[in-house]
Structure formats: structure tokens, C-alpha cells
Amino acid sequence: MAIRRRSFLTGTAALGAGLLGGFPHIWIKDYSLARAAGGEIKVGVLFSLTGTTAIIEESLNKATIMAIEEINAAGGINGMQINAVVEDPASDPATFAEKARKLVVGDKCVSVFGSYTSASRKAVLPVVEKRNNLYFYPTLYEGRECSKNVIYTGAVPNQQQDEFVPWLVEKFGKKFFLIGSNYIYPKEENNYCKKLLEKLGGEVVNEEYVPLGHSEFSSVINKIKSTAPNVIFSTVVGDSVVALHRQYRAAGLDPAKMPMASLTTSENEVAAMGGDAAAGHFTSAPYFMVHKSPENEKFVAAYKKRWGDDKVTHFVSEACYFQMYLFKQAVEKLAQSDITPDGIREAIKGQEYVAPQGKIHLDKENLHTWLWPKIAVAKSDGQFEVLKDSAEWKAPDPYAAYPNQKCTETGLKEA
Amino acid sequence: MEFLFEQFITGLSIGSILLIVALGLSIIYGSMGVINMAHGEFIMLGAYGAWALKAYAGISLFPSLIIIFIATALLGALIERGVIRYLYRRPIDTILATWGIGVMLQQLVRLTAGGELRYVEMPPSLAATVDIFGVDVSAYRVFIIIAGAALFAATWMLVNKTTVGMQLRAVVQDRSIATAFGINASTIYTGTFAYGAGLAGLAGALVAPLKSVSPEMGTGYVVDAFFVVVLGGVQSLFGTVASSVLLGQLSGVLAYWQNDTVAKALVLVGIVILIRFRPQGLFVTRVRT
Known part of the structure; x- marks a missing residue:
């Protein structure tokens, strides 16, 4: 009884403080406790290190970790270090959901970076939506999704x-x-x-x-x-x-x-x-390892130095890398008390960043990314040759095949 | 006519891979009654053997087949002596033990060779296509068909025309009487398991140039192999051949008519129905139990 009473009192006190501080929206949803604290920003990293898709997800984990290390080595974000909590969901959608819950609820991460397959993203989706967290998804996928809790940095069909x-x-x-x-x-x-x-x-x-x-x-x-x-x-x-x-x-x-x-x-x-x-x-x-740009040369060299000379970068690992920098730019704009999933979502809208593939841009409306599609032919040395680079960045339209539906800032609109 | 022939060759290609993959399992299951869940992992080891011998020792596919056969057979003998022999007549325990061995082998390969997909280079002499009655067929596919036939012939000769084979048949018929006649049943069992494992290793090396090589690859093959053996009748080598050709042709035709997804499902349904009415499989060899 006493404990309940105490926690009730603390809760009320905190609610009062929150209202005074001017961030009522955080406290109305009392579960939204994920925020930066103690001079560090906690993020979740959720790629399979074992199981069937570990083959590819290991490289995504590596690119994500490398971006975090780079940001931390350069002084972190506004002096705060990124603290990555790495979990292994073992290529199993149910485990993805369970680990995502642990990262969001248990570790109070302000964002989670992860997933390769659509099945695993669909499994994580209800977790981040219920807890109003943010999920950064780097893989090209089929589109037809409009969530305010996912930042999509891979290509959609159009x-x-x-x-x-x-x-x-x-x-x-x-x-x-x-x-x-x-x-x-x-x-x-x-x-x-x-x-x-x-x-x-x-x-x-x-x-x-x-x-x-x-x-x-x-x-x-x-x-x-x-x-x-x-x-x-x-x-x-x-x-x-x-x-x-x-x-x-x-x-x-x-x-x-x-x-x-x-x-x-x-x-x-x-x-x-x-x-x-x-x-x-x-x-x-949108990306090939041979793409010629100073940013890509730096990325490939850093990747090989960090993980081994025989390693390759590819269009999903590149997205893993630049989405961490998008996250950094968004968080940089925020005061420490504002570093919450909601705050980050508002700040990341419209962010631009010069990625290895070219200058990318996060769409305000659908939270997908403007990318640079390229057409390339594979060669016998294991690399590609880029034959055609698009003249300008390409807007994402996750509902391109469904002309009467549109993903907007307030959700899916039926025409 | 040309189309029918092409379809026939397609079915034969699918069937020959099924046969190669199932032969080792058939021998072990048929004569020892051991359900070897690690069969897929022996196949996987064979494929990795072909990859490693090429990558590290520069040995091309054909000579490495001999090394792979001997190495996987030795490993099989070791496993039979160390684990399986204590579990005869305990089928559930055997399934668990061999499944555990399979998991361990998978992780061992993952830890040593890494999780990424590998490939095995096709021998240059077989990389082209050959013209058979006006139809272009991959030379390697033809080689697989011939290899399947040869492996079956060799196994059949071994079982039916040699002294060791006669002893094996005697042990299968009645172990205690055979032992009373001076046959060393335990050596025969070790040898049989080793031979089956060696065949599985060989199968892995043979199919590797057409498929991808990964630590988990065995799982798919062991399922296919069980289908073949169960459909053919567990103690019949001819049944194994007949059912792999039948399944190959059936998959080919159904996949052409619909697609591979439907073909896989329909073949499974067919097997289930057949087993319902003929639990012993298509071919039966009478044995005393």
C-alpha cells in the first residue's frame, strides 16, 4: 500500500513539474518516458546476428555501429554520447517484437534502428506505435505503409x-x-x-x-x-x-x-x-559501392578499415549509415529535455544530409526518403558499373500503385 | 515433341538431384532403421568441403569428390561409434541425438567458415550446354543425371553383389542369427552408416555448383530426402530411384502447369494421400523384424 501511495505521489509531482515545464504532451501519455538522460542518448540497434537473415543483417549492424562510433568520436551530439543497446532478434519476427519492447520499455531508448525483412518490420510496428517510439528502417520495401512511428530510409517501388x-x-x-x-x-x-x-x-x-x-x-x-x-x-x-x-x-x-x-x-x-x-x-x-562521390569514398574506406578489406558496402548498409546521421542532425536541434521520440520526429522532418549516394532528404509528409535511383550492370569482378544516374532526387510515394490513397502528415488519406 | 522432351529432361534433372540427396539416407534408414536427422548437415559439409578445397587448396571439383567422400564417411563412422550405436532400437532417442548433432555441425560451420553464402565453381568442362535431340541442356545437369545413375548402380552392386553386402542383408534380415553365423554386426553397422554419410557428403559437393552454400542449406534437402525414401518404401533401393524419378517428373509437370509453389504443395498432398493408403511406400522388401 505504502509503495503505491508513494509512486502515486511521485507521479503527481512529476506530472505537475511536467506541466510547469511546458511539455504536457509527454505526460498525458504516461508511458512515453523514453527520453535522453544523464548526458547520453540511448538508442536500440535491432539486427539479427544469428539465424537465416543474419548473413545480410550482420552488415547492417556493422554500418550502424560504425556511424555511432564516428559520431561519438567526433564529440557526440551536443556533447552527449550515443549509447547503443544492441539486441539480437535471431531472424525471428516474434523475437523482433519482444526485443523491440525491451528496448523501448525496459531500456527507454529514444529510437530503435533495425530490421531487414518486411516480416520483422511488421512485427515491430505495433510495439513502436503503441509506445509511440521511433523505428528507423533502412531496407527497400514494398511501400503501402503510412506510420508516424517509422522513418523509412530505403527505396519504395516508384x-x-x-x-x-x-x-x-x-x-x-x-x-x-x-x-x-x-x-x-x-x-x-x-x-x-x-x-x-x-x-x-x-x-x-x-x-x-x-x-x-x-x-x-x-x-x-x-x-x-x-x-x-x-x-x-x-x-x-x-x-x-x-x-x-x-x-x-x-x-x-x-x-x-x-x-x-x-x-x-x-x-x-x-x-x-x-x-x-x-x-x-x-x-x-539508390546506391552502389562504386558510386563516385567524396562521401562514398570516405564511407567505403572507413567501412573497410573498421570491418576488414574483403567487406562490401551495399544499398541497405548505406541507408543504415546515413540514417544515423539524419538522427544526429535532428537531435542536434533539440534541447536535452526535448529529446523524445515525438521531438525527434518533428525535428527530422525535412532534414537533408549528403549521403554516400548523394544529397538525401526526409519527406515531411510520409517520413520516407528522397533518394537517387541508379541503374547498374554487374561485372565479373563482383562490382557494378553504374550506367545511369538519375538527374535529380526522386520523391518517395509509398502508395504509387494505389492512386486513390496518399500518405500524409496526419495519416493515410483515401481519395 | 521437342517440348515434351525438354519437359522430360527437366523432370529428370529434378529427380536426379533428389536421388543423389536421398541415396545416403535410404541406405541408413533402410538397413539400420536409424532416422538420421543430421543427413542434411552431412550434405552441407560436403558442399562446404568442395568450397574449402577449392578456396584454400586450389583443388577442383572432381578430385575433391574423393576427398569429400572419405572425410564425411570417416565423420559418419566416428558419430556411429560415439553416439548412434548406444541408441539402436530407441528411435525417438536417435532422432533427438542426430538432430542435436545436426545443430552442432551447423553452428560449427557458422563459427569457422562464417555465415555468409558461398558458391562452388562449376568445372569449366561442364559449364557449357550440350545438344540432345535438338534441346539445349546444361552439361552439368547431364553430368548430375549420370552421376546419380552411377551412384545408384555402385550402391546396388555393393549391397547385392559383394560379400559385405551379403553380410549387411543378413544382418538386416535377422541380426542375432547373422551374428551367430559369425558376422560382426557392429562393424557392418559402422560401415553402413559411414557409407551413407559419405554418399550425403558427395551429394552436397555435386549439387553445390547449382545451388548456394550456407550453414542452413541442409534443412531443405533432408525434407526432400525423407519424402523420397518414405514414398519409395524404406528398405528398397529401387523404390528410392523410382520415387525420385516420379517426384522429379511430377514436380516438373506441376510446376509447368502452375508454378513451383503450387507444385510443392500438390506433391506433398499426393505423398500424404499415398501414405494413407499404402503406409509401406510404393515398393516393399519383405524382412523379418
Whole structure:
């Protein structure tokens, strides 16, 4: 009884102090206690270090940690150090949710940086929304999400495809073979691709989904041969990418005549399948390791120095890196008592930063990022050659395939 | 006609990989009754063996096959002597123990070779395609089909035409009578397990150039291998061949008609229905138990 009474009194006192201090919105929601305290800013880092997607998420963890180390070494944010709480969600969506809860409620982190797969993001979403925290998500994804609690720094379908699909049609032809892994991301990407093709007068000769982790592409290759498309538009993910490329090559198909155009094949996947199997195929993404800019040279050199000469950077690890700097710029604008998820969200809107890919910008309305789409071809040395860089940054439209829906500052609007 | 032939080759390619992957499991399960959950990890070790021998010793795929067979067979013998032999006639314990061994092998590889995906270079002589009756077929796929047939023939000869094979069949028929006739059943069991493990290692090395190599790769293969063995009938080598060809052709046709996702589901449904009406599988070899 006594303890209850005491905590009630403290709570009332704090509420009073808060109201006097002029930040009532924090105290109305009494769970929103996450804030910077004691000269340090606590953030959560949530990438799988074990399990099936650890292969790629390890590199995201590395890029995030490196950005934090750089910021701290340069004096932190307004003299405060970033304190990273690293958790391993073990490639399991349920564990993602549990660890996110721990970071937000237990550790009182002001923001969490994490996730690679859409499944893990969807698992974390209710946690950060309920606790009104902020989740920084670096991966390209299928769009169709409008949350005030997620900062999206990866590309959405319109950013990767708007220039890519017309370019492919012009260069190779109008017949597309759509192949993807069987889950939400490839289906949404293909949905948008079909809309673009319709406008361009293109044709989908086949649309095919294989189970996640599928490694036997004989039948798919057989169908590719019999339908003779101009372009194989691939959103196959994970180790299936490796099997598909290696079997394509073994079957004697020629990338010069019938290339694969991918939204998911990065330097990381190329290293896993071998440069010979990747050579001649195309990828559209906002960042490639070979991109020429002083910022990228610095990023790649720092990454190799920190984690090893054989390591590659790719379009998701680059987003991990620059989103930490966006966070820094937002927090810099705030007084210490304002460093809360709400404060950071307001401050980060419209922030600009010169990232390795170019100068990026966080959209005020939908909290997605303006990026620089590039089209590149893989080479046998395991790197890409950038063939086309967009003339200007590209606005994110997470609902590009759904013209009657729009993500605005106040939430999803139906037209 | 050309289309039908192409479809047939596709089915044969899928089937030959199933056969190679299932043969080791079939031998161990069929003659010893041991459900080896670590079978997938032996396959994974074979694939990593092919990768490591190329990356660190510069040995190309063909010569490394021999080394991989011997190494995984030795590991199999070690596991049989150290663990499995104490668990005969305790099927549940065997499943748990072999599953545990599998998990340990996976983590061991993850800790030593790292978690990233690897690949195995295709031998240059087989990187091209060959023309068979007007159809372009990957030379490596043809090689896999031939290798599957050869491995089956060798295993069949070993079991049916050699003294060791006769002793094995005797032990399978009735262990105590066989022992009374002076056959060393425990050596036969060790040898069988080692041979099965060696076949699994070989399978891993053979499929690696077409697939990706990762510590978790075994999980998918062990499921496929069990389908083949259960459908074919556990004690029948011919059943294993027949069911892998059948499953390969069926997957090929269904995948062509619909897609791979549907094919996988329908094949599974088919197996479940068949097992319901014919629990012993397609082919039965009569044994005394």
C-alpha cells in the first residue's frame, strides 16, 4: 500500500513539474518516458546476428555501429554520447517484437534502428506505435505503409522502378517475365511493374512465384526458354537469388539477349553467387559501392578499415549509415529535455544530409526518403558499373500503385 | 515433341538431384532403421568441403569428390561409434541425438567458415550446354543425371553383389542369427552408416555448383530426402530411384502447369494421400523384424 501511495505521489509531482515545464504532451501519455538522460542518448540497434537473415543483417549492424562510433568520436551530439543497446532478434519476427519492447520499455531508448525483412518490420510496428517510439528502417520495401512511428530510409517501388522499367523496355523490349519469391514484397513490386508496363504498352508473358528458400529453377528456366521474354524481372530474395543466377548460367542463357533485371541483387548477393554468374545482369538501387562521390569514398574506406578489406558496402548498409546521421542532425536541434521520440520526429522532418549516394532528404509528409535511383550492370569482378544516374532526387510515394490513397502528415488519406 | 522432351529432361534433372540427396539416407534408414536427422548437415559439409578445397587448396571439383567422400564417411563412422550405436532400437532417442548433432555441425560451420553464402565453381568442362535431340541442356545437369545413375548402380552392386553386402542383408534380415553365423554386426553397422554419410557428403559437393552454400542449406534437402525414401518404401533401393524419378517428373509437370509453389504443395498432398493408403511406400522388401 505504502509503495503505491508513494509512486502515486511521485507521479503527481512529476506530472505537475511536467506541466510547469511546458511539455504536457509527454505526460498525458504516461508511458512515453523514453527520453535522453544523464548526458547520453540511448538508442536500440535491432539486427539479427544469428539465424537465416543474419548473413545480410550482420552488415547492417556493422554500418550502424560504425556511424555511432564516428559520431561519438567526433564529440557526440551536443556533447552527449550515443549509447547503443544492441539486441539480437535471431531472424525471428516474434523475437523482433519482444526485443523491440525491451528496448523501448525496459531500456527507454529514444529510437530503435533495425530490421531487414518486411516480416520483422511488421512485427515491430505495433510495439513502436503503441509506445509511440521511433523505428528507423533502412531496407527497400514494398511501400503501402503510412506510420508516424517509422522513418523509412530505403527505396519504395516508384523510386526503384520509375526509371528502370522504361529504360529496360527501350533497351531490350516489351516482353517481361516476372519472377519473385512467394511473399508480399515481390507481389507489390510486380503489381507496380505491371502498371508501368501497361502505360508503356509492354506485355507480361508470365508471372511466377517460387517458395522462399527455393533452389530448383529447372522448371522456371524451362518456362523462360519457351516464353522467350526480353527481360526477366526478378524480385527473388535470399539464397534463391544465388541458385537462380547459377542455374540460368548453366542453362546457357545469355544476359546480353535476355538479362535479369533485379531490385534485390546487391554487392552482397553478387559476392555470394560469384561474379561470373552475376555479370551482365542489371540492378536498380539508390546506391552502389562504386558510386563516385567524396562521401562514398570516405564511407567505403572507413567501412573497410573498421570491418576488414574483403567487406562490401551495399544499398541497405548505406541507408543504415546515413540514417544515423539524419538522427544526429535532428537531435542536434533539440534541447536535452526535448529529446523524445515525438521531438525527434518533428525535428527530422525535412532534414537533408549528403549521403554516400548523394544529397538525401526526409519527406515531411510520409517520413520516407528522397533518394537517387541508379541503374547498374554487374561485372565479373563482383562490382557494378553504374550506367545511369538519375538527374535529380526522386520523391518517395509509398502508395504509387494505389492512386486513390496518399500518405500524409496526419495519416493515410483515401481519395 | 521437342517440348515434351525438354519437359522430360527437366523432370529428370529434378529427380536426379533428389536421388543423389536421398541415396545416403535410404541406405541408413533402410538397413539400420536409424532416422538420421543430421543427413542434411552431412550434405552441407560436403558442399562446404568442395568450397574449402577449392578456396584454400586450389583443388577442383572432381578430385575433391574423393576427398569429400572419405572425410564425411570417416565423420559418419566416428558419430556411429560415439553416439548412434548406444541408441539402436530407441528411435525417438536417435532422432533427438542426430538432430542435436545436426545443430552442432551447423553452428560449427557458422563459427569457422562464417555465415555468409558461398558458391562452388562449376568445372569449366561442364559449364557449357550440350545438344540432345535438338534441346539445349546444361552439361552439368547431364553430368548430375549420370552421376546419380552411377551412384545408384555402385550402391546396388555393393549391397547385392559383394560379400559385405551379403553380410549387411543378413544382418538386416535377422541380426542375432547373422551374428551367430559369425558376422560382426557392429562393424557392418559402422560401415553402413559411414557409407551413407559419405554418399550425403558427395551429394552436397555435386549439387553445390547449382545451388548456394550456407550453414542452413541442409534443412531443405533432408525434407526432400525423407519424402523420397518414405514414398519409395524404406528398405528398397529401387523404390528410392523410382520415387525420385516420379517426384522429379511430377514436380516438373506441376510446376509447368502452375508454378513451383503450387507444385510443392500438390506433391506433398499426393505423398500424404499415398501414405494413407499404402503406409509401406510404393515398393516393399519383405524382412523379418
